[in-house]
Every structure is written in structure tokens, then in C-alpha cells.
Amino acid sequence: MEFALVDGESFSPSCSTLVMPALSIGNVGQLAVDLLIPSAKARRVAYLDEPSVLPCAGNDAFGPDAVGDLALALEEYESPSNGLAFIQQRSPIITGMMISFAKNVANFVSSIGKDHLVILSSLDSGKRRVIDAPNDILYYLSSCNEDGSDPEYEKLGWKKLEEYDPSQRLWKSLANLIDGGVLSEDMADDAEEMTLSDYYATLPFAALFFACKAKGLKVSCVLCYCSEGDNMPESFHLAEAVCKLVGQDPEQFHGNGSNGWTIPLSWKSVYGPPPDMSIF
Numbered sequence: 001m002e003f004a005l006v007d008g009e010s011f012s013p014s015c016s017t018l019v020m021p022a023l024s025i026g027n028v029g030q031l032a033v034d035l036l037i038p039s040a041k042a043r044r045v046a047y048l049d050e051p052s053v054l055p056c057a058g059n060d061a062f063g064p065d066a067v068g069d070l071a072l073a074l075e076e077y078e079s080p081s082n083g084l085a086f087i088q089q090r091s092p093i094i095t096g097m098m099i100s101f102a103k104n105v106a107n108f109v110s111s112i113g114k115d116h117l118v119i120l121s122s123l124d125s126g127k128r129r130v131i132d133a134p135n136d137i138l139y140y141l142s143s144c145n146e147d148g149s150d151p152e153y154e155k156l157g158w159k160k161l162e163e164y165d166p167s168q169r170l171w172k173s174l175a176n177l178i179d180g181g182v183l184s185e186d187m188a189d190d191a192e193e194m195t196l197s198d199y200y201a202t203l204p205f206a207a208l209f210f211a212c213k214a215k216g217l218k219v220s221c222v223l224c225y226c227s228e229g230d231n232m233p234e235s236f237h238l239a240e241a242v243c244k245l246v247g248q249d250p251e252q253f254h255g256n257g258s259n260g261w262t263i264p265l266s267w268k269s270v271y272g273p274p275p276d277m278s279i280f
Contacts, residue, residue, distance in 0.1 A: 001104040002049040003076070009045040011112040012085070015078045018114040019242055020087035020105075022121035022205035026226045029120035031235030033088050036242060038062040038262040039253040042079035042086055050074050050104055052097035056090055063265025082248060085114060098204060099177050102211035109217060116218040118245060120238045121205040125225040129162070138241055141205075141221040143213045153220070156244055161223060163200045170201040178210045220245065232270075236261070 019036060021029025036042075053073050060069040073091040078084070093101050109117055123139070138158045142150035148164045165171060200206060205221050212219045222241050226234045239261070243250050255262030 001108045003046040005046050012078050012080045014080050015085040017116045018085040019118045022119050024122045025124045026122050026231040028122035028231045028234045032120050032238035034264045035239045037077050037086050038264050039255050040079040040082045042077035045078045046076040048074040052094050052101040054091040061266040098207050102207035106211040106215040110215050117212050119205050119208050119221045121223050122226045125227045127199050128225050139223040143219040170198045174201050175210050178214050
């Protein structure tokens with residue numbers, strides 16, 4: 001992964017925690033990072049060039065006005081006053097290149113001096129074991145212990161992702177791929193026989209977790225269940241979780257939205273422009 005620094009900018013050593021999304025159903029991780037960047041008054045520091053991510057370009061995502069400042073597929077932002085850095089990913093990974101992407105992210109994050117990566121992602125509510133479980137429960141994975149548990153996150157009321165089992169075949173295969181191994185023939189042939197538990201190991205957050213853990217970074221995955229549709233409430237939930245994790249209060253952001261948040265400009269066009277009232 002290569003990068004181009006914005007004129008006059010550099011990576012700040014005070015921003016040791018980096019937050020990024022892992023693409024999944026409903027784009028909740030991306031929406032949460034969209035919310036955190038303007039709220040923390042983070043500035044864009046670098047454009048990232050990653051061959052495994054499809055290129056895209058759009059208008060300024062954060063505003064307050066759309067002045068034609070292009071937003072690209074992969075960018076890094078930093079907020080020294082809050083000790084936070086962010087990577088925003090706006091387009092998907094090319095099929096078959098997830099492992100390469102995860103390794104490149106791990107190398108980049110390590111090379112710029114970050115020591116804690118927080119990955120935000122969503123899980124398909126149709127895959128959950130307990131159908132009538134509360135929607136506001138957050139799940140996590142941590143590199144703190146081999147089984148993914150972390151007592152500090154349990155104190156926050158989060159639950160370890162039960163489906164994470166490093167001894168299970170697909171999780172083991174993923175770890176092997178990160179270490180430079182190859183996909184065994186029986187795993188390649190069993191794609192149609194995947195179990196419900198196998199689903200979690202195939203998601204982007206899992207590859208990022210293993211790759212960054214292998215690089216010696218502290219890694220935390222914060223996860224929530226959702227369905228396709230309006231997932232802004234879930235994005236607020238994940239963004240609030242990041243604040244809890246780093247010991248900050250969103251009220252201190254003093255944004256233009258509720259509870260201190262700054263609503264990004266791009267959210268105004270999520271559902272397109274309003275209807276032409278002359279048709280009524």
C-alpha cells in the first residue's frame with residue numbers, strides 16, 4: 001500500500017489508536033467512521049493507494065458545504081486533540097484479494113506508528129443464533145487473549161463473539177493464509193457446505209483481525225448485528241462504542257447534531273434528493 005500525504009500534513013505520533021471499518025452488511029462500519037471523523041474534527045492526512053480496493057471518487061463527504069473537494073476510495077484522517085486516527089474505505093475489495101488487503105493494511109498501520117487498531121463492522125442479523133436477542137448488544141474480538149476475550153470489554157457490557165474459535169477449521173485456515181499458506185483442497189471444495197459458524201470467518205473483519213494480530217498490533221473488533229436498510233442508529237451505536245473504548249464523551253465534540261455529534265454532509269443524500277413537489 002502506497003500513500004500520498006496532503007500538503008503540510010504528517011502522521012502524528014500522538015494518534016496511536018486507529019479506527020477503520022470492515023465492509024459488511026448495511027455499511028455500518030463505514031457510516032460510524034463517517035460520523036466519527038467530522039465529530040472528532042479530524043483532518044485528512046493522506047490518500048492511500050491500495051491495488052486491491054476498487055477506485056472511486058465523490059464530492060466532499062463531510063462538508064459543511066460541498067465545495068468539490070474530492071473524496072477517494074481510501075483515505076487516512078487524524079485528530080491529534082483526541083488521539084485518534086481513522087481510515088475510511090468507500091469502495092469494496094476486489095474479489096479474491098481480501099488476504100492481500102488485510103496484510104497491506106497491517107503493514108501500513110504498523111509503519112506509521114499506530115499500536116492499536118479498532119475495526120468496526122456489522123453482522124447479518126439473519127445469522128444470529130438467538131433471533132429475539134436485543135438489537136443494542138455489541139460483540140467484540142480482542143487480541144488480548146488467544147480466545148479473543150478481554151476483561152476490559154466485558155466491563156463495558158460487550159459480549160465476546162461466541163462463534164470465534166481459533167481451533168475451528170475455517171478460522172485455522174484463515175490464520176494459515178495470513179501466514180503465507182495456501183487454501184487446502186478440501187476447504188476449497190467445501191464452499192457449498194459451510195456451516196453457520198463458518199460465516200463469521202469469511203468476513204473482512206476476520207482477515208484484518210488475523211493480519212494485524214500477526215503483525216504484533218493490538219486489535220479490537222467491535223461488532224453489531226443489523227439488516228439491510230436504514231442503519232444510521234447502528235452507526236451511532238458503534239461510534240459511541242469507540243468513544244467508550246478510548247474513554248471519551250461524544251458531548252465534548254460539540255457538534256451540530258444530537259449528543260455532540262457532527263452529522264456528515266454526505267448523509268443528506270443517502271436517500272437521494274427530495275421529490276419534486278410540483279408532481280403532487
